[in-house]
Amino acid sequence: MEKIMPSCWRSQTKPHLFCPGCGHGITLKQLGYAVDELKIQGKTTFGIDIGCSLLAWNFFDIDTIQTHHGRTTPVMVGYKMMKPKRVAIAYMGDGGGYAIGLQSLLHAAFRNDPITAILVNNSLYGMTGGQMAPTTRPGEVTVTSPDGKQAEFGDGLKGPELVRQIANKKAYIARASISKPIVLKNTLKKAIENQIKNNSFSFVEVVSICPTNWKMNAKQCFSRLSDMEDYYPLGEVLAQKEKNVE
Amino acid sequence: MKNIQFINGSQAALKGAIEAGAGVMFGYPITPSTEILEGWIGAASENNSLKYLQTEDETSAGFAVCGALLAGVKAFTATAGPGNTLMQDPLSMAENLRLPFVCIIMQRGGPSTGTVNFSQQEVNLSAFGGNGDGLRCVYSASTVEEMYTLTIKAFSTAWKYKFPTFVLGDGHLAKMRMKASLIKPMNSVNSSPILKENNVPTLLRNCYSSEEAFGKKLKINIEDWKKTSLKIEEFEAYKIRDAKELIIAHGSVADAAKDAVDILRNRKKKIGLFRPITIHPIASLPLRKAISKAKRVYIVESSLNQFSRIVKYEANGLKTPIIEISKPAESFSAEEIVRKLISS
Amino acid sequence: MLNKTKKINITLAGEGGQGIQTIAKILSEASINSGHEVAYMPVFGVEQRGTPSVAHITISNQKLRYPKFDIADYVVILQSRAVKAIDRYVSPNTKVVFDSSTISERDLPKTSVHLLGLPATKLAHEQFNPKSFNIIVLGALSNLLQIPEKITWDLVLKVLGKKFKNEEIKNINREALLFGRELVFEKSAFTKAIFKTKHRAIIFKGYNKTGQLFPGRCKGCGICITKCPVGALSFSDDLGLYATPIPKVDLEKCIGCGNCRNFCPDGSISIEKDTKISK
Numbered sequence: 011m012e013k014i015m016p017s018c019w020r021s022q023t024k025p026h027l028f029c030p031g032c033g034h035g036i037t038l039k040q041l042g043y044a045v046d047e048l049k050i051q052g053k054t055t056f057g058i059d060i061g062c063s064l065l066a067w068n069f070f071d072i073d074t075i076q077t078h079h080g081r082t083t084p085v086m087v088g089y090k091m092m093k094p095k096r097v098a099i100a101y102m103g104d105g106g107g108y109a110i111g112l113q114s115l116l117h118a119a120f121r122n123d124p125i126t127a128i129l130v131n132n133s134l135y136g137m138t139g140g141q142m143a144p145t146t147r148p149g150e151v152t153v154t155s156p157d158g159k160q161a162e163f164g165d166g167l168k169g170p171e172l173v174r175q176i177a178n179k180k181a182y183i184a185r186a187s188i189s190k191p192i193v194l195k196n197t198l199k200k201a202i203e204n205q206i207k208n209n210s211f212s213f214v215e216v217v218s219i220c221p222t223n224w225k226m227n228a229k230q231c232f233s234r235l236s237d238m239e240d241y242y243p244l245g246e247v248l249a250q251k252e253k254n255v256e
Numbered sequence: 257m258k259n260i261q262f263i264n265g266s267q268a269a270l271k272g273a274i275e276a277g278a279g280v281m282f283g284y285p286i287t288p289s290t291e292i293l294e295g296w297i298g299a300a301s302e303n304n305s306l307k308y309l310q311t312e313d314e315t316s317a318g319f320a321v322c323g324a325l326l327a328g329v330k331a332f333t334a335t336a337g338p339g340n341t342l343m344q345d346p347l348s349m350a351e352n353l354r355l356p357f358v359c360i361i362m363q364r365g366g367p368s369t370g371t372v373n374f375s376q377q378e379v380n381l382s383a384f385g386g387n388g389d390g391l392r393c394v395y396s397a398s399t400v401e402e403m404y405t406l407t408i409k410a411f412s413t414a415w416k417y418k419f420p421t422f423v424l425g426d427g428h429l430a431k432m433r434m435k436a437s438l439i440k441p442m443n444s445v446n447s448s449p450i451l452k453e454n455n456v457p458t459l460l461r462n463c464y465s466s467e468e469a470f471g472k473k474l475k476i477n478i479e480d481w482k483k484t485s486l487k488i489e490e491f492e493a494y495k496i497r498d499a500k501e502l503i504i505a506h507g508s509v510a511d512a513a514k515d516a517v518d519i520l521r522n523r524k525k526k527i528g529l530f531r532p533i534t535i536h537p538i539a540s541l542p543l544r545k546a547i548s549k550a551k552r553v554y555i556v557e558s559s560l561n562q563f564s565r566i567v568k569y570e571a572n573g574l575k576t577p578i579i580e581i582s583k584p585a586e587s588f589s590a591e592e593i594v595r596k597l598i599s600s
Numbered sequence: 601m602l603n604k605t606k607k608i609n610i611t612l613a614g615e616g617g618q619g620i621q622t623i624a625k626i627l628s629e630a631s632i633n634s635g636h637e638v639a640y641m642p643v644f645g646v647e648q649r650g651t652p653s654v655a656h657i658t659i660s661n662q663k664l665r666y667p668k669f670d671i672a673d674y675v676v677i678l679q680s681r682a683v684k685a686i687d688r689y690v691s692p693n694t695k696v697v698f699d700s701s702t703i704s705e706r707d708l709p710k711t712s713v714h715l716l717g718l719p720a721t722k723l724a725h726e727q728f729n730p731k732s733f734n735i736i737v738l739g740a741l742s743n744l745l746q747i748p749e750k751i752t753w754d755l756v757l758k759v760l761g762k763k764f765k766n767e768e769i770k771n772i773n774r775e776a777l778l779f780g781r782e783l784v785f786e787k788s789a790f791t792k793a794i795f796k797t798k799h800r801a802i803i804f805k806g807y808n809k810t811g812q813l814f815p816g817r818c819k820g821c822g823i824c825i826t827k828c829p830v831g832a833l834s835f836s837d838d839l840g841l842y843a844t845p846i847p848k849v850d851l852e853k854c855i856g857c858g859n860c861r862n863f864c865p866d867g868s869i870s871i872e873k874d875t876k877i878s879k
Contacts, residue, residue: 012858013870014870025816027649029649030821035864035865060369064369076369078338109313136648138285139285139290141285141294144312154310191862228823229822229826232823373643373645432642433628433641434638590665590666591669591670
């Protein structure tokens, strides 16, 4: 059975600074187990965004770079180009990946840059106090949508599906959830293996919880998460079959 | 009529924008300016003539502001730190096209994401950022109350003279609550579309093919900016009439410096404070006069000489020794300013 | 309390999530409503939880300028981990109010001379509920600063009223505020600082299973309890990292499924079957 904490977790920085019940803690744990099982701790570089993900800057015993908001993807693209034998992971939230960093995420998928992007989706901006995000669903109340997210601000953005439209055929794109930790771990492993074995792009969105900004306890959080999973379907996102043009 | 409220600098700036007749705010969450966007959205919930959009990033927010200005609406944004860095792209366009862009900056520690708390390190960015020559107007607020009055002034300056206009606050002013007397310093200025929708179309570009053509346009803008400078430059002189030594400071550091002046005056030191309210254009002649009258000048700021560089440029040729007291990204208490002055 | 020329500088420090800013907001606005000049300056970093939350309040009868000060007249410390954020404000003249039920004397700044103990965590747990902690502190401080009770309570309603879902909760909070106001600070013989984490690991065995629990990493989120398929976990009376309850395990009910370990965001809990079934 697995250890209480992944071996690649940096024990001196535990307890970590994520909030009680934070989905980052669960995601980073399964990522840690994935790194342990793939035996890649010594050859991985971990890039993180601004927002709550920045609290992971000293989380692992792995080389880590905290970048600017939405810029983790291009930083890891540049890094990997110079260090093709290293495993490059770009870790971000839904603000960094789908708002300011969307352009870079799409282009990395388009070019099939051999990095693994992991995006933790709690459908709001946590660190700045709970503002609306691209994945906030219609009608949801946040501090910048006090009357509920209006139609003119968009529905909930379906990121993996969007990325799949533009991504190279060899890219691995999936959505997982912290509600199924073992599946999450295996999805992350598959994604990283796509980088290592197929030298291709991979992207995993992790649907997650934020007790602090959702202002919910554990039970309520998982109930809301279940609603999110209805809206954001889990599983691998495959390329649509091409239609013949008559 | 007195209107005294116990509010923080972000709330004061927001009230200023509403009082000035702003019609739309574009923005992106970034500490410590986010409260202005949140407050605006809250106000818009109750008043549907106020419009807003939380954009996908700061650059887009700035360009959306430009779009709204072209339509003739008083538009503004608020940002900080790395957001200010990104904002320089649309601000450069506004500087080129003479758009009345109002930008509220709550300075935080830099470079990069630094801190969310406080600094005076966005002077360079605000006054001289982007790839132009700094044809901009920058007000520096020293109190919660000034976040209100200077925001109103900024809209007036921007629409009268058509240069990007900034209100510099900082993270402490943003979050600290103090009594503010919210009295409007002037009437709201009128706005009108820049893309005029006339029979004769308005054709705007910011790219030119020849040096000479662009140089000619820049010359006009520079002349206009110099004329604007004389109309808007503003400063405060605190106890300088008989002062032998002079502190020069801006923003909230200057407010602490006033208390430092009082402490030193109690100890029989003849010292005063020159506080530029516009740091760019700065009130050059009064500044030179104040420096030349003093035996010693101390420039106190929470950056590595960004403000001092502006002052020293204006003081060129004057003999008074100038001592720079700089503490990048960290604030001063009044007592600390006193100690640093005495030990320098 | 204030004579003509003096001003009072107060620094409050605790951890994010304890309600420091709420207490400070209410105290500062209550002081304004009592006719004083007031400045309130919050100071905190980017983390929402787990790092110091500090508030500075200056109360005066004269108009105030930029309120940053070097030395506080009162420092209120509600979490030992926040001490390092505020020890620079403590001089031998500073009165140091501290939660004696979670902070021992030796954890206080070395320059502390005048100590005022306020075992708020213990009192909240024993006489009200853990959430009443900040209202009790607010009561005690409003009394210390001679802010009238009605003004304080009106502001509690203004700031927190929406959270009082019914009359009963409102009344509990009112009682907690009044309780706080009646408290007498400990000048010596302080309450033992035991209302905090036992930092050692807890190992427990039984029914062919071995469990590990690390209270020093448990933030009391309750996810393990929610995700246990057989209801073998529940909150105990022991405290974790943020003085919130940690879980306890009924090993007889436990089926060793590993959910608690897999879901715990902090690596605080794991229960394994003693004999492995190998394929």
